[in-house]
Amino acid sequence: MREPVRFLRRVAVAAAIACTAPILAAPLPAFAAETPVKGGTLTAIIQPEPPLLVMGLNQQAPTQTVAGKIYESLLTYNFDLSPRPSLAKAWDISADGLTYTFHLQTGVTWHDGQPFSAEDVLFSFKTFLPETHPRARALFGRAESIEAPDANTVVIKLKEPFPAFLQAFEVSTTPIMPKHIYEGTDFRANPKNATPIGTGPFMFDTWEKGSFIHLVANPHYWQAGKPYLKDIYFKIIPDAASRALALENGDVMQSQYNDIEPFDVARLAKLPNLTMTKKGYEFVAPVSWLELNTRVAPLDDKRFRQAMMYALDRKFVRDKIWFGLGRIATGPINSVTKYYDGDVKTYDYDPKKAIQLLDEMGLKPGADGVRATVKFMPLPYGETWQRLGEYVKQAMGKVGVKVELESTDAAGWGKREGNWDFDITSNFLYQYADPSIGVSRTYISSNIRKGVMFSNTMGYSNPEVDKLFEAAAKENDPKLRQEDYSKLQKLIVEDVPVAWLLEMEFPTLLNTRVHDAITTAIGVNETYADAWVSPK
Amino acid sequence: MFNRDFTQAFLRNKGAVGGLVIVAAIILLALFADLLFPGDPWDMAGAPFGHPFEDGLLFGSDMLGRDIASGIAHGARVSLLIGLTSTVVAVLVGVLLGALAGFHGGRIDDAIMRFTELFQTIPNFVLVVVIVAIFTPSLTSIVVAIALVSWAPLARLVRGEFLTLRSREFVQAAITCGQGNATIIFRQILPNCLSPIIVSASLMVATAILLESSLSFLGLGDPNAMSWGFMVGSARTVLRQAWWMSFFPGVAILLTVLGLNLVGEGLNDAFNPRLRRKRKA
Numbered sequence: 001m002r003e004p005v006r007f008l009r010r011v012a013v014a015a016a017i018a019c020t021a022p023i024l025a026a027p028l029p030a031f032a033a034e035t036p037v038k039g040g041t042l043t044a045i046i047q048p049e050p051p052l053l054v055m056g057l058n059q060q061a062p063t064q065t066v067a068g069k070i071y072e073s074l075l076t077y078n079f080d081l082s083p084r085p086s087l088a089k090a091w092d093i094s095a096d097g098l099t100y101t102f103h104l105q106t107g108v109t110w111h112d113g114q115p116f117s118a119e120d121v122l123f124s125f126k127t128f129l130p131e132t133h134p135r136a137r138a139l140f141g142r143a144e145s146i147e148a149p150d151a152n153t154v155v156i157k158l159k160e161p162f163p164a165f166l167q168a169f170e171v172s173t174t175p176i177m178p179k180h181i182y183e184g185t186d187f188r189a190n191p192k193n194a195t196p197i198g199t200g201p202f203m204f205d206t207w208e209k210g211s212f213i214h215l216v217a218n219p220h221y222w223q224a225g226k227p228y229l230k231d232i233y234f235k236i237i238p239d240a241a242s243r244a245l246a247l248e249n250g251d252v253m254q255s256q257y258n259d260i261e262p263f264d265v266a267r268l269a270k271l272p273n274l275t276m277t278k279k280g281y282e283f284v285a286p287v288s289w290l291e292l293n294t295r296v297a298p299l300d301d302k303r304f305r306q307a308m309m310y311a312l313d314r315k316f317v318r319d320k321i322w323f324g325l326g327r328i329a330t331g332p333i334n335s336v337t338k339y340y341d342g343d344v345k346t347y348d349y350d351p352k353k354a355i356q357l358l359d360e361m362g363l364k365p366g367a368d369g370v371r372a373t374v375k376f377m378p379l380p381y382g383e384t385w386q387r388l389g390e391y392v393k394q395a396m397g398k399v400g401v402k403v404e405l406e407s408t409d410a411a412g413w414g415k416r417e418g419n420w421d422f423d424i425t426s427n428f429l430y431q432y433a434d435p436s437i438g439v440s441r442t443y444i445s446s447n448i449r450k451g452v453m454f455s456n457t458m459g460y461s462n463p464e465v466d467k468l469f470e471a472a473a474k475e476n477d478p479k480l481r482q483e484d485y486s487k488l489q490k491l492i493v494e495d496v497p498v499a500w501l502l503e504m505e506f507p508t509l510l511n512t513r514v515h516d517a518i519t520t521a522i523g524v525n526e527t528y529a530d531a532w533v534s535p536k
Numbered sequence: 537m538f539n540r541d542f543t544q545a546f547l548r549n550k551g552a553v554g555g556l557v558i559v560a561a562i563i564l565l566a567l568f569a570d571l572l573f574p575g576d577p578w579d580m581a582g583a584p585f586g587h588p589f590e591d592g593l594l595f596g597s598d599m600l601g602r603d604i605a606s607g608i609a610h611g612a613r614v615s616l617l618i619g620l621t622s623t624v625v626a627v628l629v630g631v632l633l634g635a636l637a638g639f640h641g642g643r644i645d646d647a648i649m650r651f652t653e654l655f656q657t658i659p660n661f662v663l664v665v666v667i668v669a670i671f672t673p674s675l676t677s678i679v680v681a682i683a684l685v686s687w688a689p690l691a692r693l694v695r696g697e698f699l700t701l702r703s704r705e706f707v708q709a710a711i712t713c714g715q716g717n718a719t720i721i722f723r724q725i726l727p728n729c730l731s732p733i734i735v736s737a738s739l740m741v742a743t744a745i746l747l748e749s750s751l752s753f754l755g756l757g758d759p760n761a762m763s764w765g766f767m768v769g770s771a772r773t774v775l776r777q778a779w780w781m782s783f784f785p786g787v788a789i790l791l792t793v794l795g796l797n798l799v800g801e802g803l804n805d806a807f808n809p810r811l812r813r814k815r816k817a
Binding site for chain 2 (some may be wrong): 261263320322378383386387389390391393394397404405406407408409
């Protein structure tokens, strides 16, 4: 779960989007109707420079964007998170939800000409990824057996039903790695890591450290006639102002995540040669919140936590601190993640209600107007989170709760968060399409683990919530699953173990010459087999 | 020391008087911040990104709608508080160590000077950043860090003064009279080297204010205290959209430091008899 740390360090989460919404709605479908032109060159920003390009060894955000063109997994996902074919052309799941059978594409070769087969999949799932990739290790730990009855079929048997398993075959979670290159070697020290070999539509060409990464079209790609692009340049531009300028004058055609400073997004999106979309981040779908340590008084009282929800004007947070990027979160599950239910208790901005709840608790204001004092350790990922800290201090001050801000650096923050050494802190986590993968970890009591970052650090424990999460994770019937998730969302929203802020959104800025780039829920990390650039 | 000659010499220096006026104005602003701008400077006073004079806010509002003018007034307190306290601490340490080294000489002098050099060889700002980062940013840790990097030059200066003054006749006379070391240091020698100390202290206040501003600019200021450096630092990213957010606090820093430097120069000139005479002529 370290990916967000890197690319959100400078969290530049973005600008007045409202006015640009019509722009982004219009051009994408309009251009989709045109016929793709072959032979274009795409230039994109990559920031910060990825440490290496082997997806199985590193899944930081910039690595995913570049390596997503080189490597593939079995599936990819539509905007609504339904699976669609990639290296697997078809799949079936047994009625008991225990057996997953994947039928692989035929005629696939690795970039070095070696044939791709089910053996590579087996090697990746059983040997490579469990050793190098914590998220994949957890997923394949659920497998009883992984077998290949023939060269084009992979069968995975699970120990118990886990319907979220189908959401696991995205390229950053389970990239297929070449067996003939890695088998029997030290994966991390393999000399071939400098020249990654995958099955994707683009092959690694050159990497000028500190300057650019060049990928060229794979002439033997298994989708005949694709990719349309001749090559892709990823340009490393460390300075934010230079990035904006490069987009503005057409030197680069694409920016993603936090490449562009939030307040600059609106201005750039309005330029005639650029379009902006917020689609393509549905798979990660982060939700931001204030983490409330429920072991510490007065945060141990539900009424205090609810009072916080009423005291914070989250619309202000969205519009003024995040410059309009994001949707106000209703509860633990992002509205674009599966099994979201918006029918929960709402906490609209209402300081009077907050005061009423604090009065009810017996927290009366002292002579200085202070009812209680709590400490707040903002996430040290730059400006925006700092502003949030300042806002929370003022907003809570208005209902008589004194908030003292504490400063930390990234390493110190991680240590204190993991060791429960805080009253309140800000945080956000990726949801990875399914609540049983990315949401339950925050709220189930079995994940209260001291020293582990991004676990249930609040110490929140509700046996009913635990039971529902467990049942839902194993439930094959989507209807019954939804019922469980709806119930537990209501319970958690009533308990407020974290004060939810926003469902975070990111802007992808594209030159109007770029077409069919953002087509799936993984957005800029997609293979770009379908992307094309129209001539000037 | 502060006789009529001195006052006249100081007042004749136009720059010094200008500096004194600026510093006095800043001090008044800090003293009456609560009267001029009642309420918390962190509170939202108007719509965010308000231009100067909008919503009745003299210098406009920042990205969270906080009153910039109020921030400057309250920030003056923090800047002056940190500037003055860290200077007081640095002067106490520097004078004490310098006096001991200069008065005793020999091994004590060697030991103290090597210790002083240790601090002089590390770049000031880097050391401040490291100390504040280790002890987590708060008013106390910032004052301590700034004091810690500021005392060394003063210690050297005082040592030099003591070395020359120690062999003077009045000191010899005091020794002959049987006065104790402490008495000689504090009653005989120290009063005679006060002028360079005062001059460098006034310049140290300016340096300390700059250091504190730089720290807050980098986000290492006390997160609970409004400060000029913080205002500039937090507004620099929106410079193209909202120049006033970083401009006015920047001007405040500039004026204060300029004022203190002018006063320091003026004091220096006025204390220096030779310069004083030149000016007269």
